[in-house]
Amino acid sequence: MRLAPLLPAALFLAALLALPLAGPTFGALFPDVAEPLYRRESFIALTLSHAWLVLASLVPAAVTGIGLGVAATRPGAREMRVIADALVGFAQAVPPVAIIAIAVPVVGFGVTPSLIALVCYATLPVLRATTGALATVPTDVLDAARGSGMTPRQMLFQVELPLAAPPILAGLRVAAVLAVATAAVGAVAGASCLGTPIIAGLVNGNPAWVVQGAVLTGLMAFAVDGLLGALVRPVSASSP
């Protein structure tokens, strides 16, 4: 039970270390390919830049999502709720590739357009989880908190956020997994990541590279999901 969440992480690590040695295997699987193993950059370097991309987008996404979610649920924040709803609708409707396509002419190739797309995409689940979780705090508890003489800030930090924390963390977990999977798209705009072998494989007609990039991206998403799941569970268990 304790080890189960670590299993995907272990699998990802094993794949990362084993893949550079699997050249002959891929050669046998894809006999038509001249260069069966992606060697332009090490998989470890690609993983690190992928992880950086995810972290660099997740932090602003969490801050924006939780911040907007809190602002939208404050009493008397009607306009705020409208803005948040509009943002959610926009982020839902536009796929990340489209955001990258729109961003590239404005900010150029590289990491920036990918970051913009990732932040847009990862904010949504956090925002949704935050507004949903804050709405589930019982009105009697809020009434008692107000009646006890808590200021709005004290209510937020001592009562509302602690009670809403488990679903918000679950939303962060969803956002993280989404970000890992979506970050691969960043390779389209030239960001170095686990999507790079996929794009390079597609461009050069090399299916072996596509498989290598896809397997690592998928396993990394599983690993992040497992690790964050292990983090979220003890938190929700401590607040029955």
Add this chain to the structure above:
Amino acid sequence: MIRFEGVRKSFGGATALAGLDLVVPEGAFAVLLGGSGAGKSTALRMINRLIDPDAGRVLLRGRDVAAEAAPALRRRIGYVIQGIGLFPHWTVARNIGAVPRLLGWDEKRIAARVDELLTLLRLDPAAYRDRMPAQLSGGQAQRIGVARALAADPDILLMDEPFGALDAVTRQALQQEMARLHAATGKTILLVTHDVEEALSLATRLAVMADGRLLQEGAPRDLLDAPADPRVRDLLDGGAIGMRRLSLVTAASLAGPTGEAPAALPHIPAAATGRDALEAMLAARAEAVVLLDAAGAPAGLVALRDLLRA
């Protein structure tokens, strides 16, 4: 002392209070009685500024409540609600200590106060202080709710249908507990209810409301005997006005000398109500009942016809 002066409030188009004038004397156990929509909860929640009036003012010891910042005001006023609203992520001790913590008491003083209040509400501190609210029964949770409201030793306690969600036995136990707490602490208590029995058994001052107005205010017995409005009579009567009158007097106030009471007569404590005396007579099929003082000695005799004086 709490004073409402011409207080009006409407929500959207609906009028909740249509000019309320009411005085709650210092140290009273005042009950606001009325049906739903009478405006009684709205009135109560104006005292700690959970609702602000559209017009008129609410005075606490002569001072307009609007003159003070709402959080500071609320920390001086105990507040108990039907839904209890214990903070589910905090222990019983942390819940009770909520207001003292807001006031910046040190931990030692808070811990001592928590144990004192648990004892006052007849809960063993060692067994309860570290429990989570989910581990409490409804009655225990509301005892903690009352303890939390009393924690910072407020002069005034506001209670909004506090026992409405509890079963009959638990409700009665907590009602007796509140009467005892009121007698022991002398705090001004304002309780809102739609339950006539509850109102009559607890109130030293009874205020009946309907349609956002005060219909009548006074000692419960005066309202029973001389209702100023047909709606007051209808509400208080409920087909049981005789029994209600009986439940407002002590058996001792109806008693004559013991004389040579037959040993077979039933016994009740002298502090019991006239209603208890009638119940004891009916139960034993006897025409009189003997009152016993605290030491268990006969202190008087109530005969069936004595009850007519109630």
